[in-house]
Amino acid sequence: MSVVAFPSQPGPAADATTAAGIESAAGRFLDSITTATTRAGYTETLARLTAVTGPHHQVADLTPEHYAAVMDRWKTAAAATWNRHLSALRSFTTWAQRQDLLDTNPARRLQRRTPARRGDRSIPRTRLETLFNDPAHALRERLLWRLLYDTAARAEEILSLNVEDLDLEFRRARVVSKGGAIEYVHWATPTARLLPRLLAGRTTGPLFLADRRAPVSGPRAPASADIDPATGRGRLSYPRAEYLFKTASAQLDPHRQGWTLHQLRHSALQHLAHAGRTAPELRAKSRHQHLASLDRYVRPGEETSARVTAEAGPIQPRRPR
Incomplete structure (x- = not known):
């Protein structure tokens, strides 16, 4: 007698593994942001993270070197620009930790920059x-x-x-x-x-x-x-x-x-x-x-x-x- 196996169904573990990929997790994180302009700004940063690691790289395997490679793109930018993209990475990190996707803090070696003090910032x-x-x-x-x-x-x-x-x-x-x-x-x-x-x-x-x-x-x-x-x-x-x-x-x-x-x-x-x-x-x-x-x-x-x-x-x- 031959036995025919039923097609296997993906269980919760498989779903969790798929969702833990950078591209998928970044999409879920961006969906959780209700402010349109904030979401648009964070999208640019996370698109860079996806490009650095690859779309299927596991969130749990993120390292400080990955984040450093992301921020290297803005190493010569103004302090405000650097800080904005770093804030996006830190926000994503906090969200991933709350979702039990990440145990470490890959942003721990990166620091905010102090903007240069300017005098009169008004435009004539x-x-x-x-x-x-x-x-x-x-x-x-x-x-x-x-x-x-x-x-x-x-x-x-x-x-x-x-x-x-x-x-x-x-x-x-x-x-x-x-x-x-x-x-x-x-x-x-x-x-x-x-x-x-x-x-x-x-x-x-x-x-x-x-x-x-x-x-x-x-x-x-x-x-x-x-x-x-x-x-x-x-x-x-x-x-x-x-x-x-x-x-x-x-x-x-x-x-x-x-x-x-x-x-x-x-x-x-x-x-x-x-x-x-x-x-x-x-x-x-x-x-x-x-x-x-x-x-x-x-x-x-x-x-x-x-x-x-x-x-x-x-x-x-x-x-x-």
Whole structure:
């Protein structure tokens, strides 16, 4: 009598082994992140980790050498960039340890870098207006920059906006703040004029869209909430938006390095402070929890120094008639 074996079914152990591969685990970790811009930034770091180790490398076998090879890509980058990618690796490590996929800490030999102290980080208003009104830049970028400056909001908050969050009548938008609270940010007339042009009749989906259609599968596939249902394009990511702003602003930056998106928030608050707005007013605009947090934004900078020097000179410059 012949015996025919039934096809074996994969048990829990096999499933766990498959899930412990870097590519699969990274996908699960990214799915657990609800903030779209954070997920987009971490995706870049974990894609590099997958490339270094191979997609099927076991999470349990990660070593400090693997993480060092990942971070080697950004060894010459600014301290903020280095720290951002290191934070992604550390977050993935913490998640993997909680999932019982990893017993060690492969990031233990890597250290955060101290950003170089900079004086005045605000961007002169005249140069900002040049950027905002230059038709050489795409409408999406000019609106994003103007909206960040008008609202003095964090870049993550604005990039996470959906069309449904906009209140065009009252010139405001509903954002999820850094602490998770629901708050409103407000914009002025120049932004109000540009918004309908960008929307072009759209009523749902991310406000700022990427240039290409989003992948529908794999570790780089975004969540359905981050895809425009009409075009299939994904949400514009923070790294891409930052790159475009730095590239565009490098021509106006005296150091030719370009400015960061966060400097738009800094500039807005400092310009309001120079215009005589009180600390409580600035706090309402920036939505900081503590007044002390505003000190780094409203500290007098280069423009104040130039004005004081000019006013103190023995010969006052002539005013144009």
